[in-house]
Amino acid sequence: MATISRRHVLGAVAVGGAGTLGQAAAGEAQPGTLFALPQVTIPILGEAQVFPVRRIYCIGRNYAAHAREMGSDPSREPPFFFQKPADAVQVVADGLADHPYPSLTQNYHHEIELVAVLKSGGRDIQVGQALDHVYGYATGLDMTRRDLQRGMGNQKKPWEIGKSFDHSAPITPILPVARVGHPGRGRIRLSVNGTLRQDADLSDMIWSVAEQIAELSKAFELKAGDIVYSGTPENVGPVVRGDILAGSIEGLPDLSIRIV
Secondary structure (H helix, E strand, O other): OOOOOHHHHHHHHHHHHHHHHHHHHHHOOOOOOOOOOOOOEEEEOOOOOEEEOOOEEEEOOOEHHHHHHOOOOOOOOOOOEEEEOHHHEEEOOOOOEEEOOOOOOOOEEEOEEEEEEEOOOEOOOOHHHHHHHEEEEEEEEOOEEHHHHHHHHHOOOOOHHHHOOOOOEEEOOEEEHHHHOOOOOOEEEEEEOOEEEEEEEHHHEOOOHHHHHHHHHHHOOEOOOOEEEOOOOOOOEEEOOOOEEEEEEOOOOOEEEEEO
């Protein structure tokens, strides 16, 4: 009879035990989520599919005149960004949409912006390749609780409370690049109750959309589903309940909301 050492017995037990545990783990069902979360999406003009939103990036003070009206020197300031949550999106399609006046503020401002949406991304993207990642463009509003933003800024504290709240990112359906190209110039404007307030050209941007994508990719890994609000022209201002805002960017869908 062959002699079986204690070492061989222990080794066999260990291997057998590991195999049994592995089989048990493989047979277990993967844990389910506690509850379902809806995916935020934006319609695409002329397409049955919708665009899923991952993150919202916004650049601050990207038109020289607006930078000056906010007390900044556009000739010295490098680009800076902030974020809004994905569910801040309010899709505005098919005419006038009601937009709720938010809580906590007495000074609610409009900011009309060109929005670029990304189909792909990466890190350290070069300016020359940045637009290859853009799927399309839309007209958007970066709505702002200005008193809260300024109050937190004066205290040297983060001012997300002034920017990152429910419904703070109204946006139209997306127009794909294949239909609109990459808008480098064109009129961008916003009226309140029929009176023109913001009126500029996309070529007035300090940092182009391509440069914004390149700069963002130095700090974050950009991915498909990210959207970039590219800054607002001068003459931002307050709105109150009952006001009707009409925003337009040449070649893109118009945006209209009523403050309620």
